[in-house]
Structure formats: C-alpha cells, structure tokens
Amino acid sequence: SPYLKAEFIGRNYLHFESISSTNDYAKEIAPSATDGTAIVAEEQTSGRGRMGRHWVSNKGQGIWLSMILKPNLSPNEAVKLTQVAAVAVVDSIKEIADIRSGIKWPNDIVINSKKVCGILTEMNGEIDRVNFIVIGIGINVNVQNFPEDLCGKATSLSIETGKILDRKPLTASILNNFEKYYRIFLINGFSSIRNLCKEYSLTLNKDVKVIINNNECIGRAVDIDDDGNLIVVFKNGEKKTIASGDVSVRGL
Numbered sequence: 001s002p003y004l005k006a007e008f009i010g011r012n013y014l015h016f017e018s019i020s021s022t023n024d025y026a027k028e029i030a031p032s033a034t035d036g037t038a039i040v041a042e043e044q045t046s047g048r049g050r051m052g053r054h055w056v057s058n059k060g061q062g063i064w065l066s067m068i069l070k071p072n073l074s075p076n077e078a079v080k081l082t083q084v085a086a087v088a089v090v091d092s093i094k095e096i097a098d099i100r101s102g103i104k105w106p107n108d109i110v111i112n113s114k115k116v117c118g119i120l121t122e123m124n125g126e127i128d129r130v131n132f133i134v135i136g137i138g139i140n141v142n143v144q145n146f147p148e149d150l151c152g153k154a155t156s157l158s159i160e161t162g163k164i165l166d167r168k169p170l171t172a173s174i175l176n177n178f179e180k181y182y183r184i185f186l187i188n189g190f191s192s193i194r195n196l197c198k199e200y201s202l203t204l205n206k207d208v209k210v211i212i213n214n215n216e217c218i219g220r221a222v223d224i225d226d227d228g229n230l231i232v233v234f235k236n237g238e239k240k241t242i243a244s245g246d247v248s249v250r251g252l
C-alpha cells in the first residue's frame with residue numbers, strides 16, 4: 001500500500017476475502033509468523049468481541065484487523081497495548097474521517113455515545129513473558145444498518161460523517177499510528193502515553209458502575225494512572241485502583 005509508512009507493523013500483510021475471525025487466524029499462525037504481521041479480512045463469519053460476544057463483521061463494511069506482536073513483555077504489561085491501540089485509532093479516525101472520537105476505558109472507541117470500534121487483545125505465554133500478542137481491531141466504517149439489538153448502541157464512521165470512506169488509507173493510518181505509539185510504549189512504558197489516554201478518555205470525571213466479584217458499586221472515575229489503571233472514588237470515600245480486565249466498567 002502506498003499509504004503504509006510503518007516499518008514493521010503491517011510489512012507482512014495478509015488479506016482475506018472471508019475468514020472466520022482474524023484474531024483466531026492470527027493466534028493459529030502466530031508461533032511462526034513475523035513480528036508485526038497484520039491480517040485483514042473483508043468479512044468475518046465468526047467475528048468475536050469481548051466476553052464471548054459476537055462481532056458483526058459484514059463484507060466490505062468495516063476494518064476487521066488483527067496484528068501479531070512478539071515483544072519482550074509480561075502479560076501484565078501486554079494488556080496495556082489495548083490502550084496503546086485505542087489512542088492510535090482515535091488519531092487515525094481524526095486524520096482520515098476528520099471526526100473526533102473518544103475512548104471508553106479501556107478499549108471502546110465511541111462517537112456521540114455510540115460504539116464505533118472495539119479492541120480485543122489476546123495473548124499466549126508464561127506468567128513472566130508472553131510468546132505472542134494478538135491485537136484485534138474492529139471498526140465500523142461503512143455500516144448503514146445494525147441489527148436490532150445494537151441499535152442505539154453502535155454506530156459507524158459513515159453514519160457519523162454522512163460519507164462513504166475508503167478503508168485502505170484508514171487501515172494504513174492505524175498501522176502507522178499504532179507503530180508510532182507502540183515504539184514509544186516499548187521504550188518509555190505506559191506513562192509516556194498516559195496523557196493522551198486521559199485527553200481522549202470519555203470515562204474520566206464521570207460516574208461509573210464497577211462490578212467487583214458480582215457486586216455493583218457506583219463511583220466516580222477520577223484518573224488513569226501510570227500503569228493504565230482506572231482510579232475510582234466510591235461514595236463512601238474509598239479509592240480503588242481498577243485494572244483493565246479485572247472488572248466490568250459501565251458509564252451511567
């Protein structure tokens with residue numbers, strides 16, 4: 001692609017007309033794939049979201065992308081890559097679609113309170129070091145209609161901008177921006193992108209419902225710390241550090 005500036009993310013680029021799930025395929029080939037391999041499909045027949053949910057991935061309507069990474073990181077560090085990817089996606093949406101989006105901590109990209117993109121990070125390895133990481137990014141680009149259960153909850157770039165968008169420059173921009181932030185993250189750690197996460201956050205300074213071992217607690221999200229955790233202050237004044245993956249956080 002003439003748009004791709006990244007030096008290793010997406011240099012090995014596998015494109016499919018139809019696939020079950022780019023994340024499943026990525027995990028399958030990851031042991032022998034080169035670091036930075038990108039997998040893109042026009043359509044996914046079993047696109048997956050978080051918590052075992054289905055991800056609608058119709059033909060040509062979105063970017064269904066997975067990236068294979070092989071850094072020297074512990075799983076605890078690797079989960080932070082979801083937020084690195086989120087920052088990259090927000091920048092790319094602004095760059096290519098000229099519209100502002102924000103991050104619902106830690107991994108949903110939202111426009112006008114509706115979800116336009118989800119990120120699913122999966123990994124394999126040992127407690128002290130991962131073998132590989134797969135970052136799956138699904139962006140609703142030219143979707144015009146969502147199934148009934150997603151109405152009011154999901155949106156697409158074309159719905160929000162009123163334009164049909166070329167997916168190629170957007171895909172390349174995501175690979176470029178992800179590589180940029182990924183390098184910064186590997187060298188300087190999460191704290192170096194913390195300010196962008198906070199700037200783009202739609203969760204901060206809002207009330208959130210946190211579910212901790214089946215208990216619902218309402219508190220106010222007051223900060224994202226140097227490790228990417230959400231700091232929540234509860235009604236009784238108690239302050240808790242919420243790690244992504246630990247809990248489910250919902251806006252109110």
Ligand code: BTN
Binds near residue numbers: 050
């Ligand atoms: C979520 O918000 O629940 C995460 C959605 C992730 C969807 C992407 S699309 C490309 C990749 N392949 C999948 O099966 N899922 C991710």
